[in-house]
Amino acid sequence: MAKPVLEVKDLRVSFKMYAGEVQAVRGVSFNLNKGEVLAIVGESGCGKSVTAQTLMRLVPTPPSYIKEGSSILFDGKLEITELTEKKMEQVRGAEIGMIFQDPMTSLNPTMTIGAQISEGILKHQKVGKTEAMKRATELLTLVGMSNPEERVHQYPHELSGGMRQRVMIAIALACNPKLLIADEPTTALDVTIQAQIVDLLRDIQKKTDTSIIIITHDLGVVAEIAHRVLVMYAGKVVEQGPLNDIFYNPRHPYTWGLLRSVPRLDSDNSKELESIPGSPPDLYAPPVGCAFAARCPYAMEICKEKDPAHFDVSDNHSSACWLMHPDAPKVEPPVGIGGHAHG
Structure with a gap:
């Protein structure tokens, strides 16, 4: 297997501002293959x-800085950070x-x-x-x-x-x-x-x-x-997977919300498009639990208390959502989710 062109591990980028630290990127990891x-x-x-x-190291430093432990490996040999x-x-x-x-x-x-x-x-x-x-x-x-x-x-x-x-x-x-x-x-x-x-x-x-x-x-x-999609929310990756998995079988409520806010050609367009209520959290003081919990209709107690890990949906599709936990209640995606991509 050829080495990925890019391997990003636990990338954290913050901005030092007058009022404190803005945590703009909070532990993003992904690989990118050739082509x-x-x-x-x-x-x-x-x-x-x-x-x-x-x-590309284009964010002005200061006020931004890349935090310890972040890694951006390019072409298998250059550590960009x-x-x-x-x-x-x-x-x-x-x-x-x-x-x-x-x-x-x-x-x-x-x-x-x-x-x-x-x-x-x-x-x-x-x-x-x-x-x-x-x-x-x-x-x-x-x-x-x-x-x-x-x-x-x-x-x-x-x-x-x-x-x-x-x-x-x-x-x-x-x-x-x-x-x-x-x-x-x-x-x-x-x-x-x-x-x-x-x-x-x-x-x-x-x-x-x-x-x-x-x-x-x-x-x-x-x-x-x-070919592949990374869904980001509040500085973190909440879901990632191949294009068709994200469009046909999304498993994170935030991804569902994004997909429901897009007009569809193949459905009854008399219905109003849905928006996700509320607004993203303040990254000066990110929530301790799941950043999406305050806007999520399926949020449970644990969502507010503990940030979810990435749960595997399949080999190359994962979702950072407590609904994926084996003990969580089974929740079906909203009606109309899935079935509007073509790879």
């Missing part, structure tokens, strides 16, 4: 973007590429598209400017840009939002990274362009066999592209 697309989902503030940015900033600069772009959520603020308005794509190539690969520019044009072709020879000489303001996002993807792919992290890559785009960007990422993954982590709160995007 796999992993989606990390959850509502705003659950820690998914901090997790993604910590993988221990690398100097200088060494990280060699990894970013060359080994791990990142697509940020807002292409307008991430691109430099004073530089041409070609210059921005070739910047990473010139930094990490031993090639001249002409060769780098040629590669930039090829990358624009790869990401489905029309007239790439002209586009390389244009500036970001001359492109539409969807085109700018394609440029961001080209920059992230410039040095053939082993891992691509896409942080909410479709948030700022309209629905038709979103679909094109998701198709594009899927094509690129097939052509280049790159491993991809996609951070999103959009389960429609997840159903289209992911």
Whole structure:
């Protein structure tokens, strides 16, 4: 069995703030295999973007710090948490590429598209400017840009939002990274362009066999592209498993809530979409028990007192919920849960 491209163990990231410590990521563990697309989902503030940015050490330190005992092993040999900033600069772009959520603020308005794509190539690969520019044009072709020879000489303001996002993807792919992290890559785009960007990422993954982590709160995007899903809540992973298991056989009440808040094409849409009542806990003082207990209709006494371990549903599907305990009352998922993904 090949080694995973990425092994994250007990990742804890906190922010030192005036009022105390915000525990943004609280013991996240997962592996990512070569050529796999992993989606990390959850509502705003659950820690998914901090997790993604910590993988590239992009969260400003201070106020953030990675806590003792956290491990991010990349490519079987690089312990990301221990690398100097200088060494990280060699990894970013060359080994791990990142697509940020807002292409307008991430691109430099004073530089041409070609210059921005070739910047990473010139930094990490031993090639001249002409060769780098040629590669930039090829990358624009790869990401489905029309007239790439002209586009390389244009500036970001001359492109539409969807085109700018394609440029961001080209920059992230410039040095053939082993891992691509896409942080909410479709948030700022309209629905038709979103679909094109998701198709594009899927094509690129097939052509280049790159491993991809996609951070999103959009389960429609997840159903289209992911092989495996990590559901995060209040800085922790509450459920993880293959795409079909999470969509067809979810076992955590928070995952049920997420799935019920998504419109379905195959059901009676006269019913109102359900939202999850309440709001996520304050991560200055996280609850001692299950963080979801206060919002969970199935919460028992133990949920408020003790944080659940991960219970195995199957070999590669687990849920951190006391309902999975053999002594817990049997609870059926709400009506309409399961059956709306296609792998």
